[in-house]
Amino acid sequence: MEELPEYAERVLEVVELIPPGRVMTYGDIAEWLGEGGPRQVGRVLALYGGGVPWWRVVRSDGTLLPGHEVRAVGRYRTEGTPLREAPRGATGHVPRIDMRRARWDGMSTP
DNA sequence: GTGCTGACACAGG
């Protein structure tokens, strides 16, 4: 059985609450919990994020996790997450999240 | 105790 710190459990719980097609930033989660900071949230996901939709947690500017961009973009296309598509034909360029539309404040429940 | 590191955020150039 896992002995997760309570803070980690809270973070994971919030991440699981994020509806498909939406995203939250590390800072938003920290603020939503009212405790810790973005870096702590990031650390929790790095350690225990394997069981939650980690791709729905992005940086405030909408950039994806280094090394996991391809996997994440696959999910976004499947879930219909608003992306800022690169201008036609820009090969090698990874799309970023359209934060203005995709950001979820946690208010409207799915 | 001291210092570096990290799945971050923000401001400036």
Next chain:
DNA sequence: ACCTGTGCCAGCA
């Protein structure tokens, strides 16, 4: 749009 520096908080050598 990209890179750099500074601030923040916790973990680790």
